[in-house]
Amino acid sequence: xxxxxxxxxxxxxxxxxxxxxxxxxxxxxxxxxxxxxxxxxxxxxxxxxxxxxxxxxxxxxxxxxxxxxxxxxxxxxxxxxxxxxxxxxxxxxxxxxxxxxxxxxxxxxxxxxxxxxxxxxxxxxxxxxxxxxxxxxxxxxxxxxxxxxxxxxxxxxxxxxxxxxxxxxxxxxxxxxxxxxxxxxxxxxxxxxxxxxxxxxxxxxxxxxxxxxxxxxxxxxxxxxxxxxxxxxxxxxxxxxxxxxxxxxxxxxxxxxxxxxxxxxxxxxxxxxxxxxxxxxxxxxxxxxxxxxxxxxxxxxxxxxxxxxxxxxxxxxxxxxxxxxxxxxxxxxxxxxxxxxxxxxxxxxxxxxxxxxxxxxxxxxxxxxxxxxxxxxxxxxxxxxxxxxxxxxxx
Numbered sequence: 162x163x164x165x166x167x168x169x170x171x172x173x174x175x176x177x178x179x180x181x182x183x184x185x186x187x188x189x190x191x192x193x194x195x196x197x198x199x200x201x202x203x204x205x206x207x208x209x210x211x212x213x214x215x216x217x218x219x220x221x222x223x224x225x226x227x228x229x230x231x232x233x234x235x236x237x238x239x240x241x242x243x244x245x246x247x248x249x250x251x252x253x254x255x256x257x258x259x260x261x262x263x264x265x266x267x268x269x270x271x272x273x274x275x276x277x278x279x280x281x282x283x284x285x286x287x288x289x290x291x292x293x294x295x296x297x298x299x300x301x302x303x304x305x306x307x308x309x310x311x312x313x314x315x316x317x318x319x320x321x322x323x324x325x326x327x328x329x330x331x332x333x334x335x336x337x338x339x340x341x342x343x344x345x346x347x348x349x350x351x352x353x354x355x356x357x358x359x360x361x362x363x364x365x366x367x368x369x370x371x372x373x374x375x376x377x378x379x380x381x382x383x384x385x386x387x388x389x390x391x392x393x394x395x396x397x398x399x400x401x402x403x404x405x406x407x408x409x410x411x412x413x414x415x416x417x418x419x420x421x422x423x424x425x426x427x428x429x430x431x432x433x434x435x436x437x438x439x440x441x442x443x444x445x446x447x448x449x450x451x452x453x454x455x456x457x458x459x460x461x462x463x464x465x466x467x468x469x470x471x472x473x474x475x476x477x478x479x480x481x482x483x484x485x486x487x488x489x490x491x492x493x494x495x496x497x498x499x500x501x502x503x504x505x506x507x508x509x510x511x512x513x514x515x516x517x518x519x520x521x522x523x524x525x526x527x528x529x530x531x532x533x534x535x536x537x538x539x540x541x542x543x544x545x546x547x548x549x550x551x552x553x554x555x556x
Contacts, residue, residue, distance in 0.1 A: 346372055454484060504535060
């Protein structure tokens with residue numbers, strides 16, 4: 162019977178389906194060809210990058226030859242570590258994504274040593290979430306640490322601007338008739354008193370003052386994030402969870418986070434920690450938008466002060482006509498309704514154009530949104546202003 166292990170010509174390595182390798186020759190540093198490309202022995206610069214690329218191709222050839230019943234694959238873990246030495250982080254993320262998707266390495270992420278070697282990014286978090294139910298206990302803590310690292314980086318990048326932008330929008334949307342001097346909205350006050358203009362004095366007598374409601378700490382607006390957790394929406398789920406946690410931290414907003422496939426799960430009670438939110442999702446499955454909107458609609462108590470954000474590619478498995486009727490009913494009651502076809506940096510998404518056009522016809526804009534634009538979109542919705550839709554992004 163032929164052995165599963167085959168030696169590549171010109172190499173001192175013997176690769177198997179289990180990824181086991183021969184140690185380098187004794188008596189000095191490993192030679193340039195055939196040496197395991199660890200950070201210490203592999204060298205740097207162009208040679209190191211070329212070697213990392215060659216090992217990636219070798220891994221692909223190995224994957225094409227077939228698989229055995231071996232244990233872990235330390236060569237893959239080592240390769241993932243090596244490319245972080247030779248390439249910038251943005252390039253590493255692309256190489257990782259390609260390796261995971263094309264070489265079928267997702268299952269290897271169930272091993273703690275693999276997770277410790279990878280460069281954490283939003284795509285990796287999505288992959289981990291899709292593997293959540295199959296993840297062994299000894300891997301879950303490592304996976305949570307990886308996810309938390311990504312979440313904290315996103316919060317650092319997005320939270321401050323989001324809070325600042327939305328606080329300003331909430332202040333502008335809450336008007337009071339007896340404002341303190343520093344809370345007067347002069348533009349609106351002037352507009353409201355133009356009929357009291359005295360030409361002989363060239364002045365306006367402000368009989369009615371319009372001010373910002375800055376002093377109030379009461380809930381001013383309600384936000385419902387309704388997020389499609391089908392597999393194609395993985396990056397959007399990650400960003401929505403982070404934004405949901407940021408919005409929930411603002412006392413002037415009452416935020417609800419609902420995720421759905423063919424079932425609906427309310428994760429509002431987990432919003433204090435977006436990592437708990439993410440591990441409460443279950444990526445994959447079908448899509449029943451109508452059912453999710455029915456649940457959200459039943460939780461709205463102040464329609465005129467509520468913003469509903471549906472984050473979905475709109476591939477509806479439920480009843481299309483009922484979905485549109487629900488959106489129309491919420492709009493008629495005064496709800497601000499926005500559809501984001503994607504909430505990510507991944508470029509133009511695939512989506513159901515017929516459903517998107519139908520929502521747009523109801524006055525519910527449907528477009529793809531980047532995380533950097535999301536605070537401005539929310540601010541406009543809270544103020545009931547014009548939604549900033551990027552050129553070419555609308556359905």
